[in-house]
Amino acid sequence: MSSSSSSRAFFFFFFFLINVSLLLTLSSAADPFVSYEFEVSYITASPLGVPQQVIAINNKFPGPTINVTTNNNVAVNVRNKLDESLLIHWSGIQQRRTSWQDGVLGTNCPIPAKWNWTYQFQVKDQIGSFFYFPSLHLQRAAGGFGGFIINNRPIIPIPFDTPHGDIVVFIGDWYTRNHTDLRKALDDGKDLGMPDGVLINGKGPYRYNDTLVPDGIDYETIEVHPGKTYRLRVHNVGVSTSLNFRIQSHNLLLAETEGSYTVQQNYTSLDIHVGQSYSFLLSTDQNASTDYYIVASARFVNESRWQRVTGVAILRYTNSKGKARGPLPPGPDDQFDKTYSMNQARSIRWNVSASGARPNPQGSFRYGSINVTDIYVLKNKPLEKINGKQRATLSGNSFVNPSTPIRLADQYKLKGVYKLDFPTKPLTGSPRTETSIINGTYRGFMEVILQNNDTKMHTYHMSGYAFFVVGMDFGDWSENSRGTYNKWDGIARTTAQVYPGAWTAILVSLDNVGVWNLRTENLDSWYLGQETYVRVVNPEVNNKTELPIPDNALFCGALSKLQKPQKVSSDAPSITGNKLKLLFTWLVVWAWIHIFQ
Numbered sequence: 001m002s003s004s005s006s007s008r009a010f011f012f013f014f015f016f017l018i019n020v021s022l023l024l025t026l027s028s029a030a031d032p033f034v035s036y037e038f039e040v041s042y043i044t045a046s047p048l049g050v051p052q053q054v055i056a057i058n059n060k061f062p063g064p065t066i067n068v069t070t071n072n073n074v075a076v077n078v079r080n081k082l083d084e085s086l087l088i089h090w091s092g093i094q095q096r097r098t099s100w101q102d103g104v105l106g107t108n109c110p111i112p113a114k115w116n117w118t119y120q121f122q123v124k125d126q127i128g129s130f131f132y133f134p135s136l137h138l139q140r141a142a143g144g145f146g147g148f149i150i151n152n153r154p155i156i157p158i159p160f161d162t163p164h165g166d167i168v169v170f171i172g173d174w175y176t177r178n179h180t181d182l183r184k185a186l187d188d189g190k191d192l193g194m195p196d197g198v199l200i201n202g203k204g205p206y207r208y209n210d211t212l213v214p215d216g217i218d219y220e221t222i223e224v225h226p227g228k229t230y231r232l233r234v235h236n237v238g239v240s241t242s243l244n245f246r247i248q249s250h251n252l253l254l255a256e257t258e259g260s261y262t263v264q265q266n267y268t269s270l271d272i273h274v275g276q277s278y279s280f281l282l283s284t285d286q287n288a289s290t291d292y293y294i295v296a297s298a299r300f301v302n303e304s305r306w307q308r309v310t311g312v313a314i315l316r317y318t319n320s321k322g323k324a325r326g327p328l329p330p331g332p333d334d335q336f337d338k339t340y341s342m343n344q345a346r347s348i349r350w351n352v353s354a355s356g357a358r359p360n361p362q363g364s365f366r367y368g369s370i371n372v373t374d375i376y377v378l379k380n381k382p383l384e385k386i387n388g389k390q391r392a393t394l395s396g397n398s399f400v401n402p403s404t405p406i407r408l409a410d411q412y413k414l415k416g417v418y419k420l421d422f423p424t425k426p427l428t429g430s431p432r433t434e435t436s437i438i439n440g441t442y443r444g445f446m447e448v449i450l451q452n453n454d455t456k457m458h459t460y461h462m463s464g465y466a467f468f469v470v471g472m473d474f475g476d477w478s479e480n481s482r483g484t485y486n487k488w489d490g491i492a493r494t495t496a497q498v499y500p501g502a503w504t505a506i507l508v509s510l511d512n513v514g515v516w517n518l519r520t521e522n523l524d525s526w527y528l529g530q531e532t533y534v535r536v537v538n539p540e541v542n543n544k545t546e547l548p549i550p551d552n553a554l555f556c557g558a559l560s561k562l563q564k565p566q567k568v569s570s571d572a573p574s575i576t577g578n579k580l581k582l583l584f585t586w587l588v589v590w591a592w593i594h595i596f597q
């Protein structure tokens with residue numbers, strides 16, 4: 001680092017500190033501000049031994065972890081140094097009253113290449129483990145993801161002893177082709193085919209077998225002290241592969257999923273589907289005679305063909321005596337029977353007596369006694385051709401993103417951007433491509449049945465809310481299926497898996513005004529149109545139920561003439577600029593101390 005850039009870094013850091021403390025002082029009664037700078041760019045990495053362009057944040061792959069506390073105000077200045085547009089989606093962050101910050105095409109104009117844009121939102125009434133990722137152009141297949149932790153406020157106890165450490169783990173299938181090549185395959189109507197491997201924290205497998213794993217692959221090592229308990233936050237950030245996660249000779253005590261504390265139960269392994277997040281408590285209670293394998297292996301596949309597609313990392317005790325040895329711990333041996341996996345999913349329940357983000361118990365919102373106001377049966381199908389193009393559908397509709405985001409179109413009263421006619425039951429007849437969205441009822445209670453008619457596993461996600469997963473079973477859902485719903489301790493979370501040939505039912509309280517994405521997390525099907533939005537409008541427009549459009553809102557599509565040009569600059573502000581800012585900040589501090597105290 002040259003002396004000018006190091007002094008620049010110093011000023012920048014100093015200025016940042018003062019700003020944060022100033023904001024804390026000025027709003028001591030209000031909620032603290034936390035800011036992050038994200039520089040998104042390509043770097044070359046070879047996770048599977050083949051050099052390729054991956055998407056890094058601040059030169060890190062995976063990106064930095066956002067680690068904040070309930071009700072914090074978070075600002076993230078995203079600098080897009082890619083050669084294409086970008087949006088960062090904060091998956092599972094509810095964005096109370098501000099779908100303007102959700103980072104998907106239905107609510108935000110993309111950040112053009114070389115521009116920057118600052119997200120600003122409050123993590124209101126939330127706790128838990130989430131992750132962020134780039135939502136456009138299949139970019140998640142190239143990286144750009146990172147962890148998002150919301151800690152409990154100190155006054156609210158967590159339902160377990162404070163862990164000795166907090167470890168974020170990303171697992172996901174991976175292709176050695178980059179995302180632009182993968183995108184081209186999908187545009188050409190081709191299947192992505194089998195992934196080339198599974199990465200753990202952006203790294204390839206440990207060489208547990210010389211035939212299966214080439215030499216020279218950099219693998220992840222997680223170091224732990226013996227006799228402690230760690231919180232592992234595991235996220236499946238992959239394209240479309242369901243993974244079984246396990247650690248040799250160790251139990252995984254499930255404690256939290258996507259913002260809810262679960263009934264604590266031990267698992268020897270857990271299926272984690274694309275887009276899902278879980279917190280486990282890991283006791284380092286084994287002897288240190290060797291290191292231990294951490295494994296993420298593909299689920300429901302022909303093991304002999306998929307052996308190479310296995311993620312292997314190392315758990316190393318600080319007093320470890322040697323390397324991990326021998327075969328990997330086996331996963332469930334049931335490739336043709338998904339019953340075990342579904343039963344495991346059903347066993348994940350809400351701890352109704354634990355406090356979540358608020359002091360009152362999680363279960364005090366008695367969802368089982370609320371009357372349903374709207375019912376949607378959403379059914380997918382295997383990919384099909386529509387007007388000669390390979391597309392993915394939901395209820396017979398393949399979604400087309402409008403060039404003007406839905407929320408922005410509403411703000412400017414533009415007509416004809418979308419249709420509020422998403423069908424309550426799957427359309428019969430030939431499929432269509434349409435910008436068709438769900439007319440949500442503000443303060444309604446919506447029941448959504450997700451019916452998977454595809455041959456693959458799907459995970460569905462809805463922005464803006466946590467929903468209750470009340471039931472799942474094989475076969476077609478019918479009115480009688482309601483008799484099997486869990487009306488007491490179904491888990492509230494932000495994703496739900498739906499097994500092929502099966503259904504999953506969710507309940508959601510539409511109390512968050514905005515336009516919210518409802519999609520499959522499987523990247524290829526999402527890219528090909530398997531999504532929609534739920535538009536929730538308060539008939540009495542006010543600033544209490546929805547925040548005003550942000551000052552820095554980007555404009556595009558029919559509104560692009562409202563967009564002011566942005567100075568395309570790749571440099572941080574100059575030293576002089578920072579000195580001035582610093583001086584100004586000192587003046588404000590001085591004034592604050594001497595005049596207002």
Ligand SMILES: *[C@@H]1O[C@H](CO)[C@@H](O)[C@H](O)[C@H]1NC(C)=O
Nearest residue numbers: 042052053177178179180181
């Ligand atoms: C992806 O790889 C292709 C070659 O296979 C290359 O032409 C292209 O520039 C790469 N894209 C990125 C973003 O690295």
Ligand SMILES: *[C@@H]1O[C@H](CO)[C@@H](O)[C@H](O)[C@H]1NC(C)=O
Nearest residue numbers: 077078116117118119552573
């Ligand atoms: C871009 O970054 C600069 C410098 O940090 C900041 O002042 C500006 O507000 C950002 N622009 C937007 C649109 O967020």
Ligand SMILES: *[C@@H]1O[C@H](CO)[C@@H](O)[C@H](O)[C@H]1NC(C)=O
Nearest residue numbers: 159262263264351353354355
């Ligand atoms: C549920 O939460 C309560 C309250 O924090 C805690 O004492 C209890 O151990 C938890 N129960 C289970 C089964 O995890």
Ligand SMILES: *[C@@H]1O[C@H](CO)[C@@H](O)[C@H](O)[C@H]1NC(C)=O
Nearest residue numbers: 065067149151165166167168
């Ligand atoms: C997040 O911050 C808390 C303190 O606020 C710390 O205990 C924890 O280790 C941090 N987690 C990560 C993953 O950085």
Ligand SMILES: *[C@@H]1O[C@H](CO)[C@@H](O)[C@H](O)[C@H]1NC(C)=O
Nearest residue numbers: 208209210211212307326327
């Ligand atoms: C490595 O994997 C190959 C292919 O599955 C298998 O035949 C071989 O026995 C394994 N080697 C060891 C040492 O386990």
Ligand SMILES: *[C@@H]1O[C@H](CO)[C@@H](O)[C@H](O)[C@H]1NC(C)=O
Nearest residue numbers: 250251253264265266283285
């Ligand atoms: C989970 O397993 C650990 C041993 O790894 C044991 O100490 C603990 O009591 C078990 N907890 C539950 C809730 O079964």
Ligand SMILES: *[C@@H]1O[C@H](CO)[C@@H](O)[C@H](O)[C@H]1NC(C)=O
Nearest residue numbers: 248249250286287288289290
């Ligand atoms: C250490 O633990 C491993 C696996 O649990 C076991 O196979 C081994 O016998 C143990 N060694 C000693 C010295 O206790």
Ligand SMILES: *[C@@H]1O[C@H](CO)[C@@H](O)[C@H](O)[C@H]1NC(C)=O
Nearest residue numbers: 301302303304305306335336
């Ligand atoms: C699994 O794949 C192997 C290798 O391609 C093949 O020989 C075997 O028949 C397959 N097994 C099943 C049950 O499909």
Ligand SMILES: *[C@@H]1O[C@H](CO)[C@@H](O)[C@H](O)[C@H]1NC(C)=O
Nearest residue numbers: 366367368369370371372373
């Ligand atoms: C739900 O509906 C039933 C009958 O339609 C009604 O009697 C009951 O009061 C309603 N419950 C609530 C909580 O609104």
Ligand SMILES: *[C@@H]1O[C@H](CO)[C@@H](O)[C@H](O)[C@H]1NC(C)=O
Nearest residue numbers: 419420421438439440441442
């Ligand atoms: C949307 O729903 C509201 C009631 O929530 C209703 O008044 C309105 O007519 C509906 N709009 C359409 C286009 O169906």
Ligand SMILES: *[C@@H]1O[C@H](CO)[C@@H](O)[C@H](O)[C@H]1NC(C)=O
Nearest residue numbers: 452453454455475500501502
């Ligand atoms: C898909 O739907 C058709 C028609 O209802 C049914 O015959 C078929 O079994 C379903 N397949 C799956 C995998 O659900």
Ligand SMILES: *[C@@H]1O[C@H](CO)[C@@H](O)[C@H](O)[C@H]1NC(C)=O
Nearest residue numbers: 540541542543544547548549
């Ligand atoms: C909401 O706030 C904005 C800006 O703060 C203001 O222009 C607008 O009039 C307010 N709207 C209502 C309905 O209060």
